[in-house]
Amino acid sequence: MTQDPNAQAQIEPTEVGANAAESGQRVLRDHPASAGAEHEVGRRVASTPLADQGRAATALDPEAPAVLTVDNLKMYFPVKSAGLIRRTVGQVQAVDGISFEVPKGGSLGLVGESGCGKSTTGRLITRLYKPTGGSMVFEGHDLAGLSNREMKPLRRDVQMIFQDPYTSLNPRHTVGAIVGAALEVHKIVPKNKVLPRVRELLEVVGLNPEHYNRYPNEFSGGQRQRIGIARALTMNPKLLVADEPVSALDVSIQAQVVNLLQDIQNEFDVAFLFIAHDLAIVRHFCPEIAVMYLGKIMEIGDRETIYARPHHPYTQALLSAVPDVKQAAVGGRRERIRLEGDVPSPINPPSGCRFRTRCQFAQEICAKVEPPLLQIGPRHKVACHFAGELGAHPATPVTTGVLGVDDHGSPIPGAAHAGAQIAVPGYEKTWYDLKTQQTTGA
Amino acid sequence: MTSVPMSQSLTSDDADHSEGPYLTVEDLTVTFPTEDGPVTAVSGLTYSVAKGKTLGIVGESGSGKSVSSMAIMGLHDTKSAKISGSIHVGGAEIIGSSESKMRSLRGNAMAMIFQDALAALHPFYRIGGQLEEAYLVHHSSASKRDARRKAIEMLDRVGIPQPDRRVDDYPHQFSGGMRQRAMIAMGLINDPSLLIADEPTTALDVTVQAQILDLLQDLQREFNSAVIIITHDLGVIAEMADDVLVMYAGRCVEYGTTKEILTRPEMPYTWGLLSSIPDVSASTDARLVPIPGNPPSLLNLPPGCSFHPRCAHMDKVPGNLCRTEMPTLTVASSSPSHQKRCHLADPAEVYRTEVLPVIAPDLVEETR
Numbered sequence: 086m087t088q089d090p091n092a093q094a095q096i097e098p099t100e101v102g103a104n105a106a107e108s109g110q111r112v113l114r115d116h117p118a119s120a121g122a123e124h125e126v127g128r129r130v131a132s133t134p135l136a137d138q139g140r141a142a143t144a145l146d147p148e149a150p151a152v153l154t155v156d157n158l159k160m161y162f163p164v165k166s167a168g169l170i171r172r173t174v175g176q177v178q179a180v181d182g183i184s185f186e187v188p189k190g191g192s193l194g195l196v197g198e199s200g201c202g203k204s205t206t207g208r209l210i211t212r213l214y215k216p217t218g219g220s221m222v223f224e225g226h227d228l229a230g231l232s233n234r235e236m237k238p239l240r241r242d243v244q245m246i247f248q249d250p251y252t253s254l255n256p257r258h259t260v261g262a263i264v265g266a267a268l269e270v271h272k273i274v275p276k277n278k279v280l281p282r283v284r285e286l287l288e289v290v291g292l293n294p295e296h297y298n299r300y301p302n303e304f305s306g307g308q309r310q311r312i313g314i315a316r317a318l319t320m321n322p323k324l325l326v327a328d329e330p331v332s333a334l335d336v337s338i339q340a341q342v343v344n345l346l347q348d349i350q351n352e353f354d355v356a357f358l359f360i361a362h363d364l365a366i367v368r369h370f371c372p373e374i375a376v377m378y379l380g381k382i383m384e385i386g387d388r389e390t391i392y393a394r395p396h397h398p399y400t401q402a403l404l405s406a407v408p409d410v411k412q413a414a415v416g417g418r419r420e421r422i423r424l425e426g427d428v429p430s431p432i433n434p435p436s437g438c439r440f441r442t443r444c445q446f447a448q449e450i451c452a453k454v455e456p457p458l459l460q461i462g463p464r465h466k467v468a469c470h471f472a473g474e475l476g477a478h479p480a481t482p483v484t485t486g487v488l489g490v491d492d493h494g495s496p497i498p499g500a501a502h503a504g505a506q507i508a509v510p511g512y513e514k515t516w517y518d519l520k521t522q523q524t525t526g527a
Numbered sequence: 528m529t530s531v532p533m534s535q536s537l538t539s540d541d542a543d544h545s546e547g548p549y550l551t552v553e554d555l556t557v558t559f560p561t562e563d564g565p566v567t568a569v570s571g572l573t574y575s576v577a578k579g580k581t582l583g584i585v586g587e588s589g590s591g592k593s594v595s596s597m598a599i600m601g602l603h604d605t606k607s608a609k610i611s612g613s614i615h616v617g618g619a620e621i622i623g624s625s626e627s628k629m630r631s632l633r634g635n636a637m638a639m640i641f642q643d644a645l646a647a648l649h650p651f652y653r654i655g656g657q658l659e660e661a662y663l664v665h666h667s668s669a670s671k672r673d674a675r676r677k678a679i680e681m682l683d684r685v686g687i688p689q690p691d692r693r694v695d696d697y698p699h700q701f702s703g704g705m706r707q708r709a710m711i712a713m714g715l716i717n718d719p720s721l722l723i724a725d726e727p728t729t730a731l732d733v734t735v736q737a738q739i740l741d742l743l744q745d746l747q748r749e750f751n752s753a754v755i756i757i758t759h760d761l762g763v764i765a766e767m768a769d770d771v772l773v774m775y776a777g778r779c780v781e782y783g784t785t786k787e788i789l790t791r792p793e794m795p796y797t798w799g800l801l802s803s804i805p806d807v808s809a810s811t812d813a814r815l816v817p818i819p820g821n822p823p824s825l826l827n828l829p830p831g832c833s834f835h836p837r838c839a840h841m842d843k844v845p846g847n848l849c850r851t852e853m854p855t856l857t858v859a860s861s862s863p864s865h866q867k868r869c870h871l872a873d874p875a876e877v878y879r880t881e882v883l884p885v886i887a888p889d890l891v892e893e894t895r
Contacts, residue, residue: 142811198732199703305821335587336759340803340817362732369805369815392807406737407807408762413789418744418766424734426688427702 140344145372145387147464149188152356153210153324154510157182158219158229160205164432175432179205181380182219184458184510187324192350192357194371196364196403200428202380203360207326210358211245212236223324241271241320248329250309254301260287260312261297267319286315290345307338314345318353325349326358331366343370364407368392373464376400379431379439382458386465396461396472396519398422399440437494438470446471450482453494459487460516472519483519548575549753550599550721555612557594557603565609566825568594570777572612576753576770578720583768583785584757585800587822591777592757596723598622599755600639601629616721635665638714642726644706648698654709655694658682662716681712685742704735708742715746722747723755728763740767761800765789773797776823776833779856783865793859793867793874795838802886814885832870840877844870 160180165171180202187193195203208214210221212228221228226239247253254263264286265279274282284294290311301309310330317325330346331339343366349355361367367374368388375385376399384397395401402422412419424443429435437455441447450470458468470482481492490496515526557569569591576582584592597603599614601621614621616637621629641647649657658678663669669677675694682690685708698706707727714722724743728736740763747754756767764771764785771788773781773796781794792798799818806813820837823829829836835849848870859865861875871877 141814142805198734307821335822336761337587337799337803337818338821340815341819343805343815344817364733365805365807368807368811388811403733404807406733408736408740408760408766409808410761410765410789410801410804410806411808412762413765413785416786418741421737423738423741427704427735 140347142369142388143192143347143350143372146188146191149191151186151511152189152224153187153358154220154222155186155206155210156184156220156222156510158184158206158209158221159217160202160209160214161217178380178431178434180209180216181434183375183377183380183382185375185382185385186511187356187358188373189323190350190354190356191373192359192371194367194374195358195360195377196362196367196374197377198403198428199362200379200431201377202431203377204328206377207245207328207358207360210324211243211326212240213245237271241267241273242323244317244320244322244325246310246313246317246325246327246330249333250306250313251333253313254309256301259298259300260292260304263301263312264297264315264319267316271320273320282319283315286318287312289318289349290315291341305338306334307341310334310338310342311345314342314349318349321353322355324356324358326360328360329362330359332361332363339366346370364392364404376403379428379434381439382466382468383440384465384467384469385458386462386467390462390465394474396465396467396474397440397469398444398446398471398478401475438468440469446478448482450485450490450492450494454484454488454490456484457487459484460513461519462516464512465516466512479519483522486522487517548577549617550755551575551613551615552595552599553613553615555595555598555614556610557591557598558609560607560609561826563826568777568825569598572774572779574770574772574779574782576721576755578753579747579751580770581747581754581756581768583764583771584755584774585759585761585764585771586774587759589776589822589825590774592774593725595774596639596725596755596757599721599723600633600637631665634661634714634719635717636719637721637723638717638719640707640710640714640722640724640727642729644703644710644730645698647710648706650698653695653697654682654701655679658694658709658713658716661713665717677716678712681716682709684715684746685709685712686738687712703731704738707731707735707739711739711742711746715750718750719752720750721753721755723757725757726759727756729758729760736763743767761789761804773800776828777825778833778868779866780834780868781866782856783859783862787859787862787865791859791861791865791875792878793861793865793871794869795840795871795874796834798878798882798886799837802882806887809887813887816885832868840871840881843877844872 158180159182161176161178163173164175164177166174183206185193195206197203205214209216210228216229219229223239223243228239261280261283265283268274268279268282280297283297287294287297292308292311301312304312327346331342334342347370350357359367359371372388373386374388374391376383376397378399384391384395384400391400392404395404402424405421409419426443429442435442437453438451441451444451456468456470458466460466461472470484471478472483473479485492515524518525552575553573555569555572556567558565558567572595574582586592598610599616599621603610610622612622616632619632655675655678658681659674662674662677679690679694682694687693687705687708701709727743728739731739743754744767756763758764768785771783771785772779773788773794775796781788781792781797788797792801802816803818805815818837823833823836831850831852832854835841838849841849854868854870856866856868859867
């Protein structure tokens with residue numbers, strides 16, 4: 086991919102096609118085993134004995150460079166008044182200043198309740214929406230500012246898997262047309278090579294390649310989701326945004342699709358932004374997880390930290406609400422943190438910390454000052470004035486030194502404000518240690 | 528809740544309780560005619576639920592979970608659907624009873640909560656109006672004002688803030704969790720002794736799901752009703768149900784107490800369900816082992832055990848038994864309160880040595 090999208094757009098279509106066809110074959114040739122290796126993926130998922138089939142959770146590579154860097158991304162939807170002149174009377178702050186990185190070949194999980202902005206984030210990154218502010222740097226291009234024409238060559242590299250396999254496939258098109266559409270749009274391979282490539286892709290996702298001329302209604306839910314995945318893979322994307330890819334499927338089929346996605350990640354080195362509300366699936370698939378609430382990231386970190394030692398009261402409540410199969414051995418309900426009420430409206434979010442209206446630790450400072458997303462470990466950031474492990478939340482705000490305010494949230498005149506280093510997308514070498522209240526390093 | 532009718536219902540409940548299970552389903556078979564021939568959606572299903580107890584029914588879509596519970600509510604069209612066997616609710620036989628008899632039971636002695644609250648509530652009528660209607664149908668002597676007071680009371684009981692104002696809202700003005708609460712309020716407005724919750728929390732977020740499950744449990748304790756929870760989430764089953772019924776292709780494949788089924792399952796399908804869901808607290812070395820293939824079509828069930836085309840343990844059964852003969856529901860070796868439908872001679876050993884090390888390496892030591 087050339088660095089300047091304009092330059093790319095001016096290249097003769099045939100030339101683009103030739104390059105892409107080459108890269109397409111490269112990926113398929115890159116398989117560890119042989120030319121038939123991509124067939125292996127499908128077969129493994131479909132029908133092999135138990136022992137070879139399971140996949141352990143994906144591991145984290147801390148040294149991987151970022152493929153996508155999102156910085157202070159914002160999406161405000163206008164609220165229009167009724168009547169003839171539809172004036173803008175408010176804004177839904179669906180995504181309000183989030184920053185994160187997706188490592189190359191890695192996966193970042195995005196979890197949160199419905200309405201927290203996680204799907205909007207996915208749609209912003211695939212540029213189905215144009216963001217209100219912020220930047221999304223993908224391989225040197227800021228996707229946020231590109232026009233549709235400039236975006237087109239980049240769309241190959243950023244693909245999306247949708248939630249509902251029943252509504253995301255056109256019922257009047259055959260599977261071959263659905264999967265092959267992108268090949269024709271981007272003129273990647275000559276017309277007579279489209280079908281062989283489609284059949285290859287169908288085999289990669291574990292479908293019978295002979296079924297390319299069938300219609301979506303002839304497939305079950307799990308198979309349809311595989312078609313959706315094959316369509317996303319057509320362009321050999323570098324980043325896949327998976328928006329609730331398994332939540333519409335039966336339990337036994339969910340595992341098949343999750344394993345398929347893991348295989349794809351291992352074979353093709355694709356980075357994933359994995360959006361889901363099922364915390365257990367996200368834990369299995371993503372070595373890094375960001376927890377969102379009302380358009381903001383509350384806590385982000387590696388899997389072990391987020392699930393074993395969450396520091397944000399919201400993450401703790403979310404985790405304690407998940408029903409656990411192991412509870413059967415004990416009987417009865419698990420002790421849980423009860424969150425009262427519903428998520429507030431994003432049109433008029435609470436001042437200061439957005440979670441404070443449902444937080445049991447909320448104090449005066451929470452209403453006055455918004456807590457910064459503070460790095461408190463090598464790969465752990467949290468946005469809370471009273472961040473601490475469950476049952477060990479501090480009595481005084483931990484963020485006062487960073488923000489230059491007193492314990493009640495009123496600014497101290499002349500105090501240093503270290504806000505600049507806080508909202509960077511990646512992780513710093515040094516972080517703010519909660520115990521010593523000092524900046525420390527590894 | 529008004530205290531007077533509640534104490535009355537409690538005393539009558541206690542009397543019923545001593546007589547045995549409130550709901551008994553025996554050998555229930557439901558067949559629908561289709562263009563391609565008859566489909567047996569449920570076949571030979573037997574179970575019972577006592578008052579104050581919860582039964583969890585698990586299975587994939589099309590396994591007959593919802594069809595069996597709709598048969599209890601008498602919601603199948605008797606002209607086309609063929610229903611045989613017997614269903615006793617509080618001593619009354621459901622199958623073959625008249626529509627007027629069913630109407631007096633439905634919503635009164637038994638009620639159902641549906642999965643999609645937005646589809647189950649009428650969009651043109653106010654929440655309060657729909658609750659009042661449910662009350663007035665079974666309390667013909669009650670006045671409109673009584674019904675409204677009762678509706679507000681029920682909304683308050685299920686935890687809707689400012690119920691006296693929200694009672695006049697339309698369903699679209701409620702959030703997902705509140706709609707589900709409103710539907711639970713509607714289901715419970717006549718103090719039913721049997722409550723069937725069909726995927727009550729599937730469309731909800733985990734925090735709201737926890738609220739709804741808490742609510743269901745509190746209300747069950749208060750009304751001492753028998754509850755059936757239909758779900759595909761084994762976590763919900765583990766925390767809510769006393770007994771579990773696992774269904775596959777219209778048949779019960781495993782039935783017993785929750786502790787037995789989820790800690791010592793003896794049927795490969797249940798193993799498959801347990802191994803295909805990741806756990807929030809399990810070790811990350813635990814692997815996700817899916818059940819291969821897809822659920823069978825009910826029109827064309829495989830011969831023998833319906834699960835055999837997807838079963839990884841068929842080679843441990845001598846001969847061709849799995850392909851030729853449907854296993855009967857037999858009592859498991861571990862406990863008399865545990866039934867399973869499988870030919871495996873020693874499933875407990877297979878589970879301990881082959882399945883558990885893969886899905887929960889950290890648990891193997893404990894069970895030895």
